[in-house]
Amino acid sequence: MAYYIKHSFLLISTLMILRLQFSSAIKGGYWYSDSGLAASDINPSYFTHLFSAFADLDTTTYQVTISPANAARFSTFTQTVQAKSSSVKTLLSIGGGGGSTLAQKFANMASQASRRKSFIDSSIRLARNNNFHGLDLDWEYPSSDTDKTNFGSLIKEWRAAVAAESRSSGKPALLLSAAVGGSDQITPLKYYPGPDIANNLDWINVMTYDLFTSDGYPTVTQAPAPLKNPTGQFSADEGITKWIGLGVPKSKIALGLPFYGFKWALSDPNNHRIFSKATQGLGAVKYKDIKNAGAQIVYNSTYTTTYAFKGTDWYGYDDTQSTANKVSYAKQNGLFGYFAWHIEQDSNWALSDAASRSWGA
Numbered sequence: 001m002a003y004y005i006k007h008s009f010l011l012i013s014t015l016m017i018l019r020l021q022f023s024s025a026i027k028g029g030y031w032y033s034d035s036g037l038a039a040s041d042i043n044p045s046y047f048t049h050l051f052s053a054f055a056d057l058d059t060t061t062y063q064v065t066i067s068p069a070n071a072a073r074f075s076t077f078t079q080t081v082q083a084k085s086s087s088v089k090t091l092l093s094i095g096g097g098g099g100s101t102l103a104q105k106f107a108n109m110a111s112q113a114s115r116r117k118s119f120i121d122s123s124i125r126l127a128r129n130n131n132f133h134g135l136d137l138d139w140e141y142p143s144s145d146t147d148k149t150n151f152g153s154l155i156k157e158w159r160a161a162v163a164a165e166s167r168s169s170g171k172p173a174l175l176l177s178a179a180v181g182g183s184d185q186i187t188p189l190k191y192y193p194g195p196d197i198a199n200n201l202d203w204i205n206v207m208t209y210d211l212f213t214s215d216g217y218p219t220v221t222q223a224p225a226p227l228k229n230p231t232g233q234f235s236a237d238e239g240i241t242k243w244i245g246l247g248v249p250k251s252k253i254a255l256g257l258p259f260y261g262f263k264w265a266l267s268d269p270n271n272h273r274i275f276s277k278a279t280q281g282l283g284a285v286k287y288k289d290i291k292n293a294g295a296q297i298v299y300n301s302t303y304t305t306t307y308a309f310k311g312t313d314w315y316g317y318d319d320t321q322s323t324a325n326k327v328s329y330a331k332q333n334g335l336f337g338y339f340a341w342h343i344e345q346d347s348n349w350a351l352s353d354a355a356s357r358s359w360g361a
């Protein structure tokens with residue numbers, strides 16, 4: 001009995017110590033190096049994790065590489081942000097929204113064990129040589145049953161390699177995350193191996209945005225990233241619910257927040273609700289540029305979204321109120337946290353601040 005008690009105590013203490021090594025939540029932000037935001041201009045105090053985007057996939061060697069343009073700024077990124085906020089963790093993000101050509105490169109890499117090994121070993125080397133705390137896979141998107149199987153093999157082997165490297169280096173294991181589809185509206189989520197993700201990744205960044213863009217719906221204004229959608233099938237909540245259904249625990253799911261919106265030209269400036277007629281779609285616009293447009297702002301609680309209009313200019317986006325309310329949803333539903341794409345588009349850290357406050361300490 002004493003033996004049992006002593007050993008349960010040891011086990012519990014060990015579990016508590018292990019638990020302390022992991023953050024209990026994520027307040028994430030992607031730093032897109034091509035955006036022009038210098039790492040030294042980031043205020044890291046709003047974030048627990050920053051993602052350095054993007055490293056590339058070499059299609060000849062299947063190694064992960066950092067472009068010459070990014071080499072210097074990536075290698076100093078961690079020390080630059082940690083100088084201001086010593087607890088912030090950094091991850092090197094690989095891939096990105098490169099469309100079907102880039103998706104095919106990932107599919108080719110993941111299709112053979114030797115290629116996966118090249119990818120995995122080079123990614124770990126790059127992370128360590130550049131002082132990142134982790135790696136983030138942005139394969140957008142696996143799109144077949146074969147891709148699903150290979151995605152599963154990739155992250156299983158990645159987890160094993162990261163654990164082995166930690167044992168041999170004596171350093172804490174690198175974090176492993178992935179940015180994944182946010183809704184069936186974007187990509188069929190059934191092509192992700194949920195249980196493999198649950199077992200091998202620390203968490204996923206669910207990209208719950210771009211659901212109704214002005215490119216996709218040029219003739220009618222939309223809430224591009226609604227939290228709830230009473231009139232339609234797709235929303236952030238729908239995507240998160242599907243991910244839980246795929247077998248990924250809530251505690252490994254981060255909700256995606258867009259720091260940008262989409263612009264439409266209204267047919268009639270007096271008809272400016274969501275689902276008003278438009279003459280054309282005018283593409284993506286950064287939050288800071290929408291804020292500076294001087295348009296009249298309306299919060300819509302049905303969709304948890306914001307829109308703004310001025311003359312025939314119409315913007316569907318998230319401001320501080322809809323962002324804070326999305327974060328409350330994440331917290332109330334027991335998710336791991338949230339992440340933003342991407343932080344340069346914020347306006348004096350207003351959205352980052354609103355999100356961080358809404359989550360709390």
Ligand SMILES: *[C@@H]1O[C@H](CO)[C@@H](O)[C@H](O)[C@H]1NC(C)=O
Nearest residue numbers: 273274275299300301302303
């Ligand atoms: C949100 O917008 C929709 C579509 O225009 C509208 O039907 C709904 O009443 C609005 N919700 C609120 C709370 O105003």
